[in-house]
Amino acid sequence: MSDELETPQATPANYYYLWHLSALGVIDANYGPPPIALPPEDESAARQVPDPAIGGTVWDTIAAAGPIRPARVALIDVGVSLDHPNLATRLDRQASIDLTTHRYGARVADILDTTTSFDLEEKQAFFAGLNIAPLGNLGLSNDDREYLSDIVAEYAASEGVVRRLYYPESLFASHGTCCAGLIVGEPAAAAGEEGPSLPPEGAFFTDGEAPCPGGNRNTLPYFGVDPFSRLISIRTSFEDDARQFIAAFLYAYHQRADVIVLPRGLPDPERSRVLPKNELKADLERWKNQDAADLFTRIAFADQGAAELEPKAPQKGSNPDRVWHILKQLILGISQHIPIVCAAGNSGESQLIYPASLSADNNGIISVGAVTVEGFRSGYSNYGEGLTLVSPSDDGEVFNRHQLRVNRLSPFAAQHDYRAFAIREYQYSHFSLLTTDLSGAFGYDKGADPWSAVVPFGANPGIGGGYYTGFGGTSGASAQVGGICALIQRAYKSRHNANSRLSGPNVKSILQAASRLDTAVAPGIRSLTADCMNADGEDALDMTYFFGSGLPDVREAVAAALAL
Template sequence: MNVETPTPIPASETYPSYDALWHLKTLGVISDAGRPNDWSADAVTRPTRVAIIDTSVAAEHPNLLSAVDRTLSLDLFSARLGSFSFAEDGNAAIGDLQLNWSTPVANSLPLTRELLKEFVDRLSKESTAHYRGIKPCVSPTFSAHGTCVAGLVGARPAVAQQLGIDGHVWDLPLPYMGVDPTCEIVQISTNFDPHPESLLLAFLYTQLVGADLILLPRSIPDPSRIVPELNDQQIGNEDLQTATQRVALRPEDKEMWTELAQLIVEVSMHCPVICAAGNANEENGIYPANLATEHNGIISVGALNAKGYRSSYSSLASAMVFAPGNDAEIFDRNEVRLDEMRADYDGVGVPDGNSNYKYSSYDVIATDVPGRGGYSTSPFDREYPDRRMREFGSYFCRFGGTSAASALVCGFLSLGMSMGRLKDRDGPAAKSWLLSNSQVIGTDDSKLRMPSWTGKVSFPDS
């Protein structure tokens, strides 16, 4: 007997379309009509300054063009003491920068204090924007993550120009915005496996530029802290953490890593440090999110999906607050959460009583590197110097994880500062304000809290 194989239903017929700014509506920042909820850009007397420690950013993106501070953004990937990311002339004078030279955050940290002196000397006296002639490493190839995060925090609606194949050019509206489209972003870029010295410099620089908020949407690879749950496990007579360590740390490096943890906590007392909690159900959160306590200003952020459930990859115990992200399928002894709308979904073998109903196919939509770089690539190169593109899709991409969630919480705090709701800006006070403006989500995760601008919570996929 011949059995005809059923034709899979195309994904376009199974997945619902959804508003690209659903995450802002869920946070209560904009209304269902897409208008600001009880806030206005005209109310801002001083833009909130947000320092983002991440990869570089595509500052030429139309939605980020007026959001990123091109004078202060610094790249610590290319040169030891940093090169200014968007300096057009490597010989431009930088001594006239209005920086907070007398920051006290390093006073009790010997190595960091000496490093700060050297850093201040370079910034106040060095005549070149590019340290020792080394140009910044801010290629679009390295800018995908930073561009997504920056857009979620502070993108502005914009009008770009689209270039047709026939050479015709027309205006292309890009009605996209971050949580606080009035803020000012200082991008501090490092690589993803940095030496502790560059991270010390990054956090010191946030204080030199007078950042109101610091966002770290990723982990820091401290060999002694990145996997704290391994400390008590043994392989024979060897500690598992020691066994998996690539090489022994030099004493001076170990001291730098120790001072970095102390510096992050100290900085958080002056301004909030918002951290991603991790995407692998880490019990204690990734480092440095796991430094958060009720006594400091470090804020650990987890992710929830568009149905209001904790995202499958985000641990309930490791986060103080949650914000919109995406979701992921999971099938293990603890939980079954599958995408039943997937064209090749097969329910055979799926146990009864599973939590498929929790899964949401919604992603957070974020700004992306225009052209061939980024997460959403294009067959066309960017058209410079007039910034014309041949197609729309490459400007944006699907994003998620606790990186997206932490960026949205950072934007929420920034909007609170910009609108005058959050007046006391030190870290512990900002954390207290955030909790007081968060709502308990009515799902089976009874301790899950999400910021809400209006005090109400709704989810588009519920």
């Protein structure tokens, strides 16, 4: 990085769009002393929060330790925008794959590439040479091992397609684009410039013209957690097709990814079920609630007698869980070699979604919950047994018999007198994660399509915006932790070689050791604080139940990787 980053400098207030990077310790930021309460006549002075002062970055620390050796992050999601200016040089287009429109993989060709023919589709073997023998014993029965071997052999001999006209990411890749920006986003490169790019002098701090190398006034000098790593997009759908997800994890392993990020759940018909809450079951077992319990049972199991009418119902004698069980064992096996970062879920439940629920001390699955700048668990974030750690995100409103958390700035808040319910109120956070968005009508913010203007192909500067959006959820939290894992792997590579990597359990242990429960989420000042969500007195439980090992300190994690 440039010398200007070594000493604190004045920064405009709009720097706060990268608040989550300072909360994690990726960037050193001094927000000054906490605001103090003043008499009413001086309230205006109390609202004058000083701009943060920016010092060094963890990227400088890794760069000083050795050569820049990018990590490879495999993002299993709904795709990533190929032409976003903050992602174009970070996305590995030659390794990315679409498993939704072709069983054996599809890829969009570069239509400006004149070295190949212009056929609409060309065959390509994406899984050629696939070999899972290094994974060792996956804990499968002989029959299941043979079943998986047949799948691997089929994909190793398969042929996918390279297409020139079909670009599904332009419609459906909003979630993946948001997650990608939080992981590897970088300031938009100038035309023809190859990443990774360092911010030019003053680019990180200027509030004048041309705030980034490309000079596009609609782009920001945006940074993901690790803008020097590369991202492999593995596009999957939400279909309950276990083979699709087996292929996704096999492909990530085949590509020798250093990190796998799964910012969503998998639709396993058995393992993705939400279990009844213990406190709810206890209520239904009381005598006075027997009628309600009986109704609950009849509703829950009303459709079990009509399985033969279900078109997707398995035939008698088949084992529909076999392929899902194989997927589970494959995920566990791969996690021993590659850290797998999973979102904890956004249901506000005291249990994790699948496969984050597989996280345990003896594997490399990292389950991530969300916390707000106010120091509380995000109102929607799942928590409970198996949670590895937490990361900054936005908030969600809560109104139940255990807590009240509402957005007081909403015009609807004034229409209700919540105080009448005498419920304990927790501070709602207005901070969200700014990240890259799918431009055009199908993005989260539905910004103007930057390719709609009548200009030479590729020359449109993106007038109209649509490049960024507010984001959050445990998806955003897990994406950031995926970036931290990339930093850990990249730090390790800088001291060894480009082909070296730490195992999943090693990365996980480094993360846990570098996480703290007694810390605040900067620029907030409240330490991590438990809340009552699903049971009376729940906030008296151990803090790990809500936050796992806590909020990671990236500087400490990188230092640990460099010391190995």
